[in-house]
Amino acid sequence: MHQKIIILDFGSQYTQLIARRVREFNVYCEIHPFNKIPQIDSTVKGVILSGSPFSVRDDNAPFVDLKDIKGKLPLLGICYGAQFLSQTNGGEVMPSATREYGRATIEVVDNECPLFANLSPRSQVWMSHGDTIVKIPDNFKVIASTADVKVGAFEVNGEQTYGIQFHPEVYHSVEGAKLIKNFVVDICGCSQDWTPASFVEESVSKLKSTLGNDKVVLGLSGGVDSSVAALLLHKAIGKNLTCIFVDNGLLRKNEFEQVLESYQSLGLNVIGVDASQRFYKELKGITDPEQKRKIIGRIFIEVFDDEAHKIKDVKWLAQGTIYPDVIESVSVNGPSATIKSHHNVGGLPEKMNLKVVEPLRLLFKDEVRRVGKELGLPGAILNRHPFPGPGLGIRILGEVTPEKVQLLQEADSIYIQGLREAGLYDKIWQAGAILLPIQSVGVMGDERTYEYVVALRAVTSTDGMTADWYHFPHEFLARISNDIINKVRGINRVVYDISSKPPATIEWE
Known part of the structure; x- marks a missing residue:
């Protein structure tokens, strides 16, 4: 102890x-x-x-x-x-x-x-x-x-x-x-022995003892929390862990294939499921942000449940819950009045009648990253910016369509790749592009255009509770704007969001 x-x-x-x-x-x-x-x-x-x-x-x-x-x-x-x-x-x-x-x-x-x-x-x-x-x-x-x-x-x-x-x-x-x-x-005279190495050793031992030979299923998101939880469980129970990675059609460009390959190279037992058309069908005509979140969360649960039932004798559902989530549920002021939908695959335990295991429930986000490093998680996942569970579904304001998703994926890819090439990615807590539900007049060559507007967002933060907008060199913004407008047919205007949190939030929806 x-x-x-x-x-x-x-x-x-x-x-x-x-x-x-x-x-x-x-x-x-x-x-x-x-x-x-x-x-x-x-x-x-x-x-x-x-x-x-x-x-x-x-x-x-x-x-x-x-x-x-x-x-x-x-x-x-x-x-x-x-x-x-x-x-x-x-x-x-x-x-x-x-x-x-x-x-x-x-x-x-x-x-x-x-x-x-x-x-x-x-x-x-x-x-x-x-x-x-x-x-x-x-x-x-x-x-x-x-x-x-x-x-x-x-x-x-x-x-x-x-x-x-x-x-x-x-x-x-x-x-x-x-x-x-x-x-x-x-x-107080505390011995300074709460280290990533000690956490890994103790967690693996405890997981082995708790789970024995039971089978466990885990929903992967491509983010840090679920990835570190998967590696800890894999170290403890090996092939008795099955991970399910669902493509909801709202991930970043080529992300499903790249992340799936990363997981498989780590030796994880991963099932990749392309359910994008199912998500698009359910989101057709929906514009309300919270309704979009609930639909995305519900379909994810249905897809995950379908796949999990194909695995025989599963007894546990693993989740990437971290310590701030635990604190929130027992806080002085009671649980948060409106917890955003689709948080840690909410609703699954009740639906699937499984016991829940949460290997990271004692850790803060920065500790999760240190444990991930200890476990050898690749830097591409370990240092990845936070990404919302509903993905691009809440970065497309208004109705989500496959065409809009493709537009935003292309613009977002140019932006994120530009950050990496400029050596800025690791200086920023979170960055992304938002497709606005408005079109504006533009001129390309001799033609008049009437196309979409993209807003770029980049913030610095230590924990996501407060955040400040990142002060880019003007030359960088000019280059990214030109690249997006020239290379993504359907977008003719780029703006940069200079709002801090509070009063704004990091995401727009």
């Missing part, structure tokens, strides 16, 4: 970032809702309290009983967590004179405090709170301040209990990662 840090989630948008920062130091951690504290056994080395959209002064503010934790284990409160520790132990929290949001400079006032060991005396941090601690309990002491916030950080005398009113987990807190390492490695 790995030593671990427990993160109690009060609903902060940054809670997953805290966990990812902890794991960057090869320390295992788990996120739990504040009102569902897990058993505190010998593997738990410390606890972190997250931020929250609530104020500790609200009547319905989240409350947690820390009697089995505070003073017994190292404890770190971040933002709301710090204010909660102060308020519930006799301190006072009041609304800030001005909402403290954005960059600030923290100044360490206690150089002996292990939480700030090896940090600069002054460093940039990120603030995001409407309340501030104006009075700390008698047995607390201030260890860092900013120009506007006297109690920037505190510790409790005689305890390994700390509170900070800034967010060390976000990129803008320049030495935030060092502070988190000080807490989890030096103060």
Whole structure:
């Protein structure tokens, strides 16, 4: 069993970032809702309290009983967590004179405090709170301040209990990662043994034990998650794993053949199914984005189910569920109100009456990639940009037709290949072309044209939760635009999307 840090989630948008920062130091951690504290056994080395959209002064503010934790284990409160520790132990929290949001400079006032060991005396941090601690309990002491916030950080005398009113987990807190390492490695004493190699070894052993000689079926998408799940299972049970890769007619140009070949070269037992005409038929006349998603998801399930029933004695369905999916389903605020359709082949377990195995359910996306590298997954799949489950079906705005799919595949292929040739592909989180449901007038030679418009999208991100548009050199955009218009008959205009997330989303539908 790995030593671990427990993160109690009060609903902060940054809670997953805290966990990812902890794991960057090869320390295992788990996120739990504040009102569902897990058993505190010998593997738990410390606890972190997250931020929250609530104020500790609200009547319905989240409350947690820390009697089995505070003073017994190292404890770190971040933002709301710090204010909660102060308020519930006799301190006072009041609304800030001005909402403290954005960059600030923290100044360490206690150089002996292990939480700030090896940090600069002054460093940039990120603030995001409407309340501030104006009075700390008698047995607390201030260890860092900013120009506007006297109690920037505190510790409790005689305890390994700390509170900070800034967010060390976000990129803008320049030495935030060092502070988190000080807490989890030096103060909590966690052994840094949560590595890709250890995960592979333990997972393979557990899968062998759980699955025995049972047969397992897995739906491959060509993406990182399902591919890594397949390799882990293959390593554990070999030919008892059958993978099904469905061509829904909405993949990128030549992707079905290329990805199928990659999987087979890895020794995976893969069945490729071309069901594109079935998808096109069902999508005819449909323009609503969510309806398109549901149709694509339903047909995928039907095709997958048909193929899986051809395999005798299958007992398990494997899925590429990752840790953010798991957290979402047990979050403080309850399951997300509208989870997009076609997520991890939703609906299959109920339909097929199979047991479910999810080998990646403890991992974040960046950890999945590291495990994939450990398993020898080819770079073409390992470093592939995220691609939506419904594929080009939601990058063709309006009705999906085979003709539009071909147009978009050609334009998208020129764009993605251009990114690779320019050395830009790996600098971008996600990129793709979108076919707009409008046509515009153009001139080619002496002819007037009335053809489609394509929008190009490229964003940088670390996790997909927030994203910024990529600032291409103008020469690159000019070249790609010319290539698409000259080579793809049916498109006469190219635009570039310069919207960030939020307020826009990465995909258009």
